[in-house]
Amino acid sequence: MSAQLAPQALTGANLPIRLTRRGRLVLIGLPLMLGAAALLTLIGFFTAPALAASGTAAPGQAVSVAVSPGQTLWDVAVLAAPERHPQDVIAEIQELNGLPGSIIHAGQQLYIPVDR
Structure with missing residues (x-):
């Protein structure tokens, strides 16, 4: 007599996450775009007073x-x-x-x- 294990059903908690190519692009690209937008905003925030102060006449x-x-x-x-x-x-x-x-x-x- 041999013992056989019954196959276990995979539930939502046990399923591995599999991302498509588009999903990986969104997962990586979205934070990169948000970081770039934040960086550009900070650069604009810190350079705007300098540009305004460099005018020839007030x-x-x-x-x-x-x-x-x-x-x-x-x-x-x-x-x-x-x-x-x-x-x-x-x-x-x-x-x-x-x-x-x-x-x-x-x-x-x-x-x-x-x-x-």
Whole structure:
């Protein structure tokens, strides 16, 4: 007579976890993406004050003017700071107003740097 063991039924607690390729990707990729997002947020948080502090003029150091018909950015720069070279003043005006070029329109409001 030989003894035979009856096969045991696997219950939910005994089953081994088997992940598909997609499951492994989610299990590894999701924490990596969350970690990268947290890292980028921290980098942005710590560099934003430094970028804001490096501006050429604070809000109290600029005045707003309206562009007159026929006026160019050169004319505005000469009127704003006659003792300085117009190209330097134009560069500051472009930076203060976020202008990509030198085109301005009549009635446009521009921030002009105040003499230092």
